[in-house]
Amino acid sequence: MYHQVGDFKNIRTLKANYCHYKRFARQMAMLRLTRQCVIPMSEASRFLAGEGDYPDRCVAITFDDGYENFYHFAFPVLKKYNLPAMVYVVTGQLSGRSEWLKEDGHEPKALMSAEQIRDIYTNGIEIGSHSVTHPRLAGLDADECFNELRQSKHDLEELLAGAVIDHVCYPYGSFNDEVSRLAGKAGYRVGTTTVKGLALPDQNLLALSRKAVSFNDGMLKTWKNIHRL
Ligand SMILES: [Zn+2]
DSSP: OBOEEEOOOOOOSSGGGEEEHHHHHHHHHHHHHTTOEEOOHHHHHHHHTTOSOOOSOEEOOEEEEOBHHIIIIIHHHHHHHTOOOEEEEOGGGTTOBOGGGGGGTOOOOBBOOHHHHHHHHHTTOEEEEOOSSOOOGGGSOHHHHHHHHHHHHHHHHHHTTTOOOOEEEOGGGOOOHHHHHHHHHTTOSEEEEEEESOOOTTSOTTSEEEOOOOTTOOHHHHHHHHHOO
16 A cells, blocks of 8 residues: 655655655565566455355555656556556545645645546546545545445446446545445445555455555565565
């Protein structure tokens, strides 16, 4: 799980929100050089659902929020190494900013435009929903929660004509049984959380664990992330 990739200095809080672009490039090089099995999130979810025959451990790369810095710093590196990735987009904030970072005293950052999202999608990046307004879904009443989930799916399917959006990532990792049930009702098949751990076949496909890549993580830490529970 990544969020922002860019030129950051001295990140002391929300470390899982930032990755320096040089570190990111080294991490992606490590995945290739050590021949990790890196697969698209859509494929990983089929594996987790028990379909198909896969190697023992696979990696799926995800980016929350859809930052413009993904477009400038991460996308070229992913292309260079031919690595698949999933980007979760806040559909009510296309060309907007991540205003929600203010509550933690962090500067809001630019989010990708509709054109940029279309561009990465046509270049093989997978797109999932990260709601319409980036709320804490578990704190909403059922109707509001369902509307956030359903509307963002609709927005993305309209933006990416012909796409079926069936992946969602819960903002702030805010979810519970009811939120994942409503995600299923809204038409999602796969949901990702911020619960730390490997995504395993016995998990609810609508509540998958992930591992955050933190600001200070070197290549060794990234490798350990993949190979340890
Ligand atoms: Zn988010």
